[in-house]
Every structure is written in structure tokens, then in C-alpha cells.
Amino acid sequence: MRPQKILDKELLEGMAKVFREKGYEGARLSDLAKATGLNKASLYHRFPKGKRGMAEAVLSNVDDWVKKNIFSVLQNDTLPVEERLKNVLGQISVLYSGGEGTCIYRALSMQVGLELFAEQINGGMQSWITNFKKVGIAFNFEEHVAYDHALQTLIEIQGALVTARNMKDSNIFKHSLQKIENRYLRIH
Template sequence: MRPPKVLEEDVLESLTKVFREKGYEGASLSDLAEATNLKKASLYHRFPKGKQAMAEAVLQNVNKWVQENIFSVLQNEILTPEERLKNALSQISVLYSAGEETCIFRALSMRVGLELFEEQINSGMQLWIINFKEIGIELNFEEDEALDLALQTLIEIQGALVVSRTMRDKNIFSQTLQKIETRYLHRFL
């Protein structure tokens, strides 16, 4: 059996880019095929359930990356909680290309996308909240404070992505990450 001409990771990266730019509704099969350098038939061969399966694969791939590069960093007990938080925030900057990329949750949460992917998006957001709550507790916040802070962190990251992209100013995103770090690490300043 010959190896595929286009690697799976390259296909998923290309699909992610299209969904981030156009959302679920706006991404046509032609857009997805062009981005991956595959014919529509080849895409259907890889994803027999079509565009929905492609978006599901993208969500799974992004969630896997987040687990490996953000959540596992927050949970790495070899490092201090302060180091883990700083490293995780740095990885968040990587995930969103310093504020230039749209969050895949946002891109897939418009009308039809939300109906199709609400459970995966909700589950993913809950994991963000849980992991940031846990690091808050390790940084000596009370449980209810840590939960509030985790929710606020998610809201600020999502909001900063929208504002940074809309205003074409990456500094907004990096400043937001810095403020999140300060809030966790210097709560009494």
C-alpha cells in the first residue's frame, strides 16, 4: 500500500485554517479541498461523513493539542504552579498565533455549527475552566475564587481574540495574557 500523498497532520492543519477563517457554514467543500490540495473525492474518502466529520476531526485535533500543550503543562507537578501557569499562557499564545488566529470553538459555534458541535465545544470549555480552576487552587485561591477566576480567564482569552483580530492589534492579546498572569500570581497588587 502506498503512503498517502498528503499527511494526516497536514490535512488537519489545512482544514483547521479554513474553519477558523470561514466558520462551519462558510467553509465550502471546494475551500476545504483547495486548502488540503486534495480532490473532493479524496476528502470524502478520508472523511466519509463529509464536512461535519472534517470539523469533528479538527475539534479532536485541537483538543488533543490543548491537552498535550496547555492542560498537561498546568498539571505538571514537577514545575511550580507559577512556572506551570506562565508556560501554559505561553502555549496559549502559540495556539492562537499571538492573537492572530480565531478560536476553533468560536469558528464552529455559529448557528449550524453550534447545533452540530455544542457538546464538544461545551466539553472543551469546561476542561479549560477545570484546569484553570485547579491551578488557581494550587496558587492559594479559595475554590469559589479559583472557579470565578478560571471562568473570567476563558472569557478574557476569547474576548481578546475577537478584539485583537478585529482591531488588527496583537498587543491586545498579549496584554490580556499578561493581565491573566498578574491576576493569578500577584493578586494583592
């Protein structure tokens, strides 16, 4: 077997960039090929399900990154909960390029993409809520308050990404992350 011309990490990053910029419907195979450095036939060889398989692989890759860099940190009860929260908010900033990036869930949840990836996107969002709820409980919030904070965290992250990108002001995203931290730390 010949070695692969491009590493999976680079391949997935290239495809993710296209899907984030153009959404599922707007991403053409030629765009994906150009972003990955592979020709169309090679992409189909690696992803027999075509564009859908590519998008599924990107979603899985992002989910794996989030599990490793966000959820596992939130669940690490060997660290003080304040430290976990601050570390995770920093990782969220990395994930979304300081507020300049587009959430892959948003990019793939438009039109046809929502039908194709609804289960994966819903599962991912539920995981965000579940993990942030656990942090709220670690901060000794009542369960319903912990859930409300977790849901609000997801809403603020997503809303801040859209707003920061459309207004071309990443400080909006940074400010939202600070508000999330303050809410959990009960700073007003």
C-alpha cells in the same frame, strides 16, 4: 495500500485554517480541498461523514494539542505553579498565533455549527475552566475564587481574540495574557 499523499497533520492544519477563516457554514468543500491539496473525492474517502467529519477531526486535533501543551502542563505538579502558568500562557499565545488567530470553538459555534458541535465545544470549555481552577487551587485560592479566576481566564482569552482580530491589534491579546498572569500571581 498506497501511502497517503498528505500527512494527517498537514491535512488537519489546512482544514482548521479554512474553518477558522470561514466558519462551518462558510467552508465549502472546494475550499477544504484546496487548503489540503486533496481533491473532493479523496476528502470524502478520508472523511466519510463529509464536512461534519472534517470539522470533528479538526476539533479533536485541537483538543489533543491543548491537552498535550496546555492541560498536561497545568497539571504537572512537579513544576512550580508559577512556571506552569507562564509556560501555559506562552502556549496559548502559540495556539492563537499571538492573538492573530481565531479560536476554533468560535469559528464552529456560529449558526448550524453550534447545533452540531455544542457538546464538543462545551466539553472543551469546561476542560479549560477545570484545569485553570486547579491552578488557582495550587495558588492557594479558595475553591470559589479559583473557579471565578478560571472562568474569567476563559472569557478574557476568548474576548481578547475577538477584539484583537477585529481591531487588528495583537497587543490586545498579549496584554490580556499578561493580565491573566498578574491575576494569578496577585500582581495589581
